[in-house]
Amino acid sequence: xxxxxxxxxxxxxxxxxxxxxxxxxxxxxxxxxxxxxxxxxxxxxxxxxxxxxxxxxxxxxxxxxxxxxxxxxxxxxxxxxxxxxxxxxxxxxxxxxxxxxxxxxxxxxxxxxxxxxxxxxxxxxxxxxxxxxxxxxxxxxxxxxxxxxxxxxxxxxxxxxxxxxxxxxxxxxxxxxxxxxxxxxxxxxxxxxxxxxxxxxxxxxxxxxxxxxxxxxxxxxxxxxxxxxxxxxxxxxxxxxxxxxxxxxxxxxxxxx
Numbered sequence: 001x002x003x004x005x006x007x008x009x010x011x012x013x014x015x016x017x018x019x020x021x022x023x024x025x026x027x028x029x030x031x032x033x034x035x036x037x038x039x040x041x042x043x044x045x046x047x048x049x050x051x052x053x054x055x056x057x058x059x060x061x062x063x064x065x066x067x068x069x070x071x072x073x074x075x076x077x078x079x080x081x082x083x084x085x086x087x088x089x090x091x092x093x094x095x096x097x098x099x100x101x102x103x104x105x106x107x108x109x110x111x112x113x114x115x116x117x118x119x120x121x122x123x124x125x126x127x128x129x130x131x132x133x134x135x136x137x138x139x140x141x142x143x144x145x146x147x148x149x150x151x152x153x154x155x156x157x158x159x160x161x162x163x164x165x166x167x168x169x170x171x172x173x174x175x176x177x178x179x180x181x182x183x184x185x186x187x188x189x190x191x192x193x194x195x196x197x198x199x200x201x202x203x204x205x206x207x208x209x210x211x212x213x214x215x216x217x218x219x220x221x222x223x224x225x226x227x228x229x230x231x232x233x234x235x236x237x238x239x240x241x242x243x244x245x246x247x248x249x250x251x252x253x254x255x256x257x
Contacts, residue, residue: 016033024094062110074114077118129158141155
């Protein structure tokens with residue numbers, strides 16, 4: 001006598017989310033395995049249009065997703081500006097027409113998919129805390145990205161506190177990123193030692209105000225961290241980011257998943 005097969009519940013298919021990182025020179029995206037913190041397929045890159053107005057970026061997003069036909073999940077998009085409930089509130093290093101744009105609505109309408117936007121540094125912070133240099137760290141982690149400006153992310157016990165914008169702190173009478181961003185190092189041809197002295201002043205201000213448990217330093221220059229981070233004299237543990245240029249994509253996918 002053949003016994004009846006036990007009834008097994010049907011596994012529900014969960015579509016893989018897509019992370020998209022909107023940068024000054026390129027818009028990059030990939031489907032992300034948010035359980036492993038890795039790309040689920042090859043990354044696609046399209047040059048950032050000039051001027052990078054909201055409508056033109058939306059058109060690029062449509063083209064980018066068309067090159068990822070098997071990635072049908074929701075889409076997270078980083079924006080280099082303050083983002084409140086999907087509306088962009090600042091545009092320090094992007095086209096001024098972004099200010100006041102409901103990016104969630106614009107991108108969702110253009111793509112026909114669920115799209116959520118997040119500050120680019122906040123996305124990197126989420127990724128570094130979940131899968132990178134701050135994995136397993138409790139308390140307050142501050143992730144900073146040193147590039148054209150200084151981006152920042154606050155993550156407390158794994159929860160993002162968005163739009164910290166610590167690059168705009170006043171340090172020594174000046175906007176911090178005007179003197180301590182990587183662009184300032186390049187513009188003024190500073191030595192690693194000279195730049196580290198400015199970073200020390202910046203990070204001392206950050207630790208005095210917020211008393212973080214860990215500071216993570218990201219941005220492209222973090223690959224040279226051995227040249228400057230040991231010269232930064234602060235009390236808080238400070239370490240280089242691990243995910244580097246993958247952090248924005250992974251963090252955007254985490255944000256929307």
